[in-house]
Amino acid sequence: MTRFVDLSLYSLALLGFLTAPVWAADPENGRKLARKCTVCHGKLGIAKDPEVPNLAGQSAFYMEKSLKAYRSGTREDRRMTLMAKPLSDDEIKDISAWFESIVVTVAEPE
Numbered sequence: 001m002t003r004f005v006d007l008s009l010y011s012l013a014l015l016g017f018l019t020a021p022v023w024a025a026d027p028e029n030g031r032k033l034a035r036k037c038t039v040c041h042g043k044l045g046i047a048k049d050p051e052v053p054n055l056a057g058q059s060a061f062y063m064e065k066s067l068k069a070y071r072s073g074t075r076e077d078r079r080m081t082l083m084a085k086p087l088s089d090d091e092i093k094d095i096s097a098w099f100e101s102i103v104v105t106v107a108e109p110e
């Protein structure tokens with residue numbers, strides 16, 4: 001019985017070890033990586049230039065999809081292609097998790 005319990009604990013630990021690092025995005029790392037994005041997209045993802053979209057609170061799913069599209073060239077923008085090209089899949093995941101985590105509040109116009 002003890003042996004069985006030991007084994008199941010071991011399997012659980014192993015499962016945690018195998019799954020966590022592969023799937024979990026790291027928004028804190030994303031925050032650091034996103035420093036180079038702030039020039040255009042603003043410190044917390046609210047852009048001043050009307051040509052630049054806001055990223056604050058954007059869904060990580062959509063961010064990842066867009067960044068990969070710029071990286072592969074299926075979506076084209078001179079500036080964004082340049083920014084997305086050097087990013088790895090993990091970096092894209094982290095940056096996207098960071099922008100998604102920024103809290104945005106909205107108000108209905110008066």
Ligand code: HEC
Nearest residue numbers: 036037039040051052053063066067076077079080083095
């Ligand atoms: C030189 C200015 C500049 C920098 C730096 C920059 N961007 Fe952009 N970004 C833009 C512009 C302009 C667009 C709109 C491009 C278009 O029309 O497709 C854009 C679009 C995007 C979009 C698509 C948003 C949407 O709503 O479809 C994402 C995601 C994005 N940027 C992420 C980033 C990230 C992450 C970084 C940093 C690694 C970054 N950008 C750095 C200018 C910039």
